[in-house]
Amino acid sequence: MTIQSSLKLYHHGRFKVAGGVLPDAVTAYQTYGDPKNPCIVFPTCYGAKLALGSQDYLVGEDKVLDPRKYFIVTFALFCNGESSSPSNTPAPYNGAYFPYISYEDNIRAQHAVLTKELGVSKVYCAIGFSMGGQQAYHWAVVFPDFVEKIVPICSSARTSPHNACLLEGAKSAMQASIDFQAGHYTSNPQQGIRAFGRAMLPWAYNQTWFREQVYLTALGGEYPDLQTFVRGGGEAFWLQHWDANDMISLLNTWQNGDVSQVRDGGDYAKTLKSIKAQVLLLPSKTDLMFPPEDSRVEMSYLGSATLCVIETSWGHSAGGSANPGDVDFVSTQVREFLK
Known part of the structure; x- marks a missing residue:
């Protein structure tokens, strides 16, 4: 407890x-x-x-x-x-x-x-x-x-240059979506958030993890194939709980992190x-x-x-x-x- x-x-x-x-x-x-x-x-x-x-x-x-x-x-x-x-x-x-x-x-x-x-x-x-x-x-x-x-x-x-670069890819996927509207959307941009989630997902795990298809068994068994995992594991959480501008602003903090x-x-x-x-x-x-x-x-x-x-x-x-x-x-x- x-x-x-x-x-x-x-x-x-x-x-x-x-x-x-x-x-x-x-x-x-x-x-x-x-x-x-x-x-x-x-x-x-x-x-x-x-x-x-x-x-x-x-x-x-x-x-x-x-x-x-x-x-x-x-x-x-x-x-x-x-x-x-x-x-x-x-x-x-x-x-x-x-x-x-x-x-x-x-x-x-x-x-x-x-x-x-x-x-x-x-x-x-x-x-x-x-x-x-x-x-x-x-x-x-x-x-x-x-x-x-x-x-x-x-x-x-x-944040290393490589890390910042991979984050830029996910950010660009969001910002380039037709419904993001440069951050001036009137309803949360589903297309942009879905693109962002898909871009970030491969970086969260590892090649071996994907090669051995761990997503089929280790996450409660709710994903019967890769496409279902990409949608359920890569898109759902962001769509349910996050605002697109929040995601971009927080990503900017991450990209520019440097104690020096x-x-x-x-x-x-x-x-x-x-x-x-x-x-x-x-x-x-x-x-x-x-x-x-x-x-x-x-x-x-x-x-x-x-x-x-x-x-x-x-x-x-x-x-x-x-x-x-x-x-x-x-x-x-x-x-x-x-x-």
Whole structure:
């Protein structure tokens, strides 16, 4: 059983962001456990919503982030539809007019919630999958004395050119669709969202995973063939739960992620060498978005860091909740690290 609060909204008031300003920025969050316990920050990844239980695979009694031992705070990224996003912000900053949001903007907002609303003076660990892991890295750079440990899972300190390029393909598929209308649609553009979902799907898993047709058996047996999986696994979730402008805006944050832009003018090595927090890197062996080679490069610059590769055929999805075996492996490594 998870000791979970309902979704909460923190109003920042006028909040400056990388692309302009939000007149009344809102950060959505949830808390688990006793505030007297060590605080763990667990922000969302791309495609995650707190209200859908996206963080529950690691949070709960007898799970690695146990509310009986830790005070866990889960944060919704700006642009995910729960925190300030194109879909829920009033004019004139709504829809296609929503300003660009950086990772640093998200971390500053989360820090405000922790310190001003929750009374947290120190974060024991910032942990996250994919975009969540990039936020964990930014925690260690934006507030270097505030966080003791970070755990990026299937993630990296900056978005590689290859990663940014594959994301550009999915974004272009959305933007080129006839119903997207440059973001000025009056109803959610189904054609664009379907194209986006299909473009992203191959990158979520791995060639071996597809070659062995794991989608036929491992996802509840609901997909009898590849085309059914492409529609049900690649399109349905986005159509049911997401706004197209939110998807594009959040993708822009991902594409431009780079901790060295926060304070060192692009000197990637210098920024990584300056990180004070202890680091546990958990890349997936078969990740096509954040390959383990990138993590090995980061290891060469980090001071106090451990690298543990997830041996899996589940690709990027290994760091999320898709495969129970990978969740168990990640949980074991994180549990040891948090000791």
